[in-house]
Structure formats: structure tokens, C-alpha cells
Amino acid sequence: MIFVQALGSSPEGAILVLCSPAASVRATDLYTPLQSLREGRWFKLICGASFQHLPAIRNLTLAYALAGADCVDVAADPAVIHAAQEGLQAALRLGCDRLPWLMVSLNDGEDPHFRKAVFDPARCPADCPRPCETICPAQAITFDRSADGHSGVIASRCYGCGRCLPLCPIQQITTQATAITPGMIPALLAEVDAVEIHTQVGRLSEFRRLWQAIAPAASRLRLVAISCPDGDGLIDYLRSLYDYISPPSAPLACPVVWQTDGRPMSGDIGDGATRATVKLGQKVLAAGLPGYVQLAGGTNRHTVPKLHALGLLYRQETVGDHCTTAPPQSSFPSKFIAGVAYGSYARVLLSPILERLDARSAPLLEAVSAAQTNAPLSNSSSYQSHLGSYDSPDDPVSLGRSITPQTAIEPSLAHLERHADLLAQAVAQARTLVTQLKGCADESAVAVALSHKPALDTIPILPKPG
Ligand code: SF4
Numbered sequence: 201m202i203f204v205q206a207l208g209s210s211p212e213g214a215i216l217v218l219c220s221p222a223a224s225v226r227a228t229d230l231y232t233p234l235q236s237l238r239e240g241r242w243f244k245l246i247c248g249a250s251f252q253h254l255p256a257i258r259n260l261t262l263a264y265a266l267a268g269a270d271c272v273d274v275a276a277d278p279a280v281i282h283a284a285q286e287g288l289q290a291a292l293r294l295g296c297d298r299l300p301w302l303m304v305s306l307n308d309g310e311d312p313h314f315r316k317a318v319f320d321p322a323r324c325p326a327d328c329p330r331p332c333e334t335i336c337p338a339q340a341i342t343f344d345r346s347a348d349g350h351s352g353v354i355a356s357r358c359y360g361c362g363r364c365l366p367l368c369p370i371q372q373i374t375t376q377a378t379a380i381t382p383g384m385i386p387a388l389l390a391e392v393d394a395v396e397i398h399t400q401v402g403r404l405s406e407f408r409r410l411w412q413a414i415a416p417a418a419s420r421l422r423l424v425a426i427s428c429p430d431g432d433g434l435i436d437y438l439r440s441l442y443d444y445i446s447p448p449s450a451p452l453a454c455p456v457v458w459q460t461d462g463r464p465m466s467g468d469i470g471d472g473a474t475r476a477t478v479k480l481g482q483k484v485l486a487a488g489l490p491g492y493v494q495l496a497g498g499t500n501r502h503t504v505p506k507l508h509a510l511g512l513l514y515r516q517e518t519v520g521d522h523c524t525t526a527p528p529q530s531s532f533p534s535k536f537i538a539g540v541a542y543g544s545y546a547r548v549l550l551s552p553i554l555e556r557l558d559a560r561s562a563p564l565l566e567a568v569s570a571a572q573t574n575a576p577l578s579n580s581s582s583y584q585s586h587l588g589s590y591d592s593p594d595d596p597v598s599l600g601r602s603i604t605p606q607t608a609i610e611p612s613l614a615h616l617e618r619h620a621d622l623l624a625q626a627v628a629q630a631r632t633l634v635t636q637l638k639g640c641a642d643e644s645a646v647a648v649a650l651s652h653k654p655a656l657d658t659i660p661i662l663p664k665p666g
């Protein structure tokens with residue numbers, strides 16, 4: 201178990217030290233994402249194929265990278281990729297020695313992961329109790345937002361889960377598909393390590409069309425994942441996809457992951473949701489397809505115990521001061537699930553902490569913004585790198601964009617690592633999920649001493665409120 205050994209601040213900035221009982225890190229203990237996959241402890245964070253709330257993506261990426269995630273899956277949007285890359289860079293600066301791979305999600309057709317809710321707030325009856333606002337797990341619905349009076353769906357936050365749709369008494373909430381053009385794909389793939397293709401049984405021709413846009417970049421990818429819900433003829437369909445992307449004459453150079461999307465977009469915390477994904481995982485595993493099998497869609501804290509109970513995960517044990525590892529899955533079929541991806545469950549786990557971060561930083565950003573109303577906007581490239589990517593018209597954080605380099609308050613107040621107490625809490629919380637899967641192997645793999653020195657030294661760490 202890794203624990204926070206010391207937490208405080210110094211003239212150089214916040215000091216955060218995470219330690220494991222192991223005195224040092226042995227080179228052989230350092231895991232790469234591919235090793236995690238081979239050894240059945242691959243952990244993927246799904247930020248959401250439509251989720252575009254850039255500060256949250258940056259901070260989730262940072263926290264889960266520090267917690268030991270192997271992959272971060274984000275929307276196919278240059279600004280989102282940039283935000284995740286910033287999170288990874290922040291993790292690197294904090295001493296993270298095994299960064300997760302960055303993955304981008306694409307779809308070959310209509311898909312609930314690639315949509316956003318829309319409605320007209322002017323049509324809402326005055327006496328509606330607003331169940332849409334209450335149910336939304338992403339705080340993506342607002343009425344008369346204090347920052348700017350916005351009412352309706354905050355598009356950047358909505359990830360299309362659909363929970364608000366059936367609750368509207370006047371059925372006015374609908375969805376709009378989000379899509380990118382094939383021409384954007386090469387530039388997106390140049391920025392990431394891996395791609396995930398969301399498909400459904402029976403869409404072979406659509407899949408082929410999408411693959412034609414991906415194929416030129418395939419040789420530099422580290423991983424191709426294919427995400428598919430269950431359906432009649434699923435296994436034959438997946439085989440036909442593999443035959444297409446990896447024909448004997450030109451086999452794919454990187455591994456394939458079959459993401460079994462048991463209950464798409466469920467976000468459910470119950471045991472029932474995980475049963476669906478485990479069942480689908482078993483089905484694909486039994487088919488012996490060439491590639492790793494990784495669960496998603498309905499994954500939560502019940503998933504790993506369920507997999508262990510069914511003997512589908514390699515069970516690590518501590519022998520002396522070593523942790524046993526699964527026989528590497530370099531050949532297929534394997535009898536073990538290679539990993540688990542967590543979406544809404546992983547994000548919601550950290551949302552109370554990120555909400556505290558918002559509450560702490562937003563008023564300060566607003567105050568600075570107000571104080572700078574008459575100041576010229578900055579063209580500083582360093583400021584653009586910190587704030588430009590957060591320029592979302594419906595996002596309160598974009599208020600910080602008017603801060604100039606001369607401002608006494610640092611622009612990245614919304615960055616998790618500026619608040620050592622919240623960073624420690626977020627990493628600890630993320631680790632409760634990551635270590636479920638990684639087990640004792642994670643203890644020996646990471647003995648991290650993280651010393652945090654702000655990139656912009658002129659800015660002090662904010663004190664804890666109260
Ligand atoms: S409930 Fe789901 S679909 Fe509705 S606004 Fe929130 S995230 Fe979007």
C-alpha cells in the first residue's frame with residue numbers, strides 16, 4: 201500500500217511525498233503499459249468520447265497517471281488531447297516514472313458514446329423540479345449559472361450518457377451526434393499512442409471506411425482497441441474486423457485489445473451492471489480471438505472482485521518481498537482478462553475533489569478577471585498554453601483567459617497540482633480503484649517520492665481554505 205508520508209508547503213512550493221514500504225524501485229519492477237496488458241493488470245481511464253471539459257480532463261489524467269493507470273482514453277478533439285497531454289506533463293514533472301498511454305476514441309457510425317444532450321431552457325415550465333439537473337452525473341445541466349447566467353446543457357461537460365432524456369416531463373431533451381471528419385484523423389493520431397474504434401455488429405463496411413483513414417498511421421500506434429457491445433454474430437463480426445485490419449499479408453504491428461462494452465454508458469455503481477460486462481468478457485475470451493480482452497461498460501468497484509471470483513483475473517500473491525506475476529500473455533488464446541477500463545465510475549470517484557478545486561479556484565479567477573477588465577489581453581505563448589485550451593464559451597474557467605502575465609495570481613489555479621492537499625486526496629482516491637486491479641504488484645512497482653515545484657515559481661501555493 202502506498203501512503204502519503206508527508207504533505208505540506210515550503211518556499212519552493214508544495215511538497216508531496218508518496219512512499220511504499222519498498223525502500224527502492226528495482227528496474228525490473230517498472231511496468232510499461234504493455235507489460236500491464238500482458239500480465240492482466242491493465243487499467244484504463246475513460247475520460248469519455250464526448251467529454252470535453254478540459255480542466256477536468258487535465259486533472260483526471262494527472263491524478264490517474266500518478267495513481268498508476270496504464271492508459272487514458274479521450275475524445276477525438278485536439279483541445280481535449282492537449283488537455284490530457286498537459287495532465288501527463290504535470291505527472292512527469294511530479295516524478296511519475298511510468299506515464300500511461302494516451303488513446304483517442306473514434307466511431308464508425310451512430311453510437312451513444314458520441315452524442316450530447318440538448319434542450320431549450322426557455323421551454324421549461326416554471327414549476328418543473330428539474331430532474332434533469334439532479335440526475336446528471338457530470339453537472340452538465342445548469343440554470344442561471346452564477347458566472348454567466350447560462351441555462352441549459354453545458355456542452356463541454358455532457359458526455360451523452362442519456363440519463364436526463366427520459367426524465368423530462370415535456371420530453372424536450374434530445375441528443376445530437378458528435379462527429380469528426382476522416383480528414384482530421386491523421387493529425388489526431390499523430391498526437392496519441394493508441395486508437396479505439398467504437399463499432400457495432402453488422403457495420404463492417406463502415407468500419408472499413410474508418411480504418412482506411414486510420415491505416416496510414418497504424419504503423420506508429422502502440423495499440424488498436426476495438427470496442428463493441430454484444431449482438432447476434434458478435435464473434436464472427438470481431439473476427440472479420442481482425443482479418444481486415446491484420447491480414448496475413450500485412451499483419452498489424454501492434455497488439456489489439458477487444459473492449460467488451462457490456463452495458464454501454466451505464467455509469468451504474470451496482471453489481472448488475474458489472475455482471476453484464478463480465479459476461480460479455482467471458483464470451484469474447486472463450487472465442488480465443490487474437491488479442492487482449494479488456495472490460496468496459498458497467499465496470500465499477502464490483503468488477504475486479506467478480507473477475508477474481510470467477511478465476512478470470514490472474515491472482516497476484518506476495519512471496520517474500522516479491523509479488524508474483526501472471527505468465528505473460530504473449531500468445532493467444534489466454535484464459536485471463538487483460539484489464540479493465542473505467543469511465544463514469546472513475547470520474548465520479550474524483551468529482552467531489554474536483555468540485556472543491558472548482559470552488560476554490562473559480563472565485564479567484566473571477567476576481568482576477570474582474571480586476572483586469574481594462575487590461576489588454578495577453579498574447580503570451582506561455583499563457584496561451586495554460587489557458588488557451590480552456591477557452592470554452594460555456595465554461596467558467598475560460599474567465600481566466602483575460603489574466604495577463606503581469607497578474608499577481610498564477611493562471612493555473614484550476615490545476616490540481618497547485619493544491620497539494622487536493623492532489624493527494626485525488627491520487628489516494630484514484631488508487632483505491634487502480635490497486636484493486638493491480639494488487640500487490642503495484643506495491644513493489646512504485647516507490648515514488650514526488651517533490652512538487654511549481655513551473656511558475658513566482659506563484660505561491662494557495663493556502664487551504666478555512
Ligand atoms: S445526464 Fe448525461 S446526457 Fe444528460 S446532460 Fe448529463 S451527461 Fe449529458
Ligand code: SF4
Nearest residue numbers: 324328330331332368
Ligand atoms: S426536466 Fe425538462 S422541462 Fe424540466 S428543467 Fe429539465 S429540460 Fe426543462
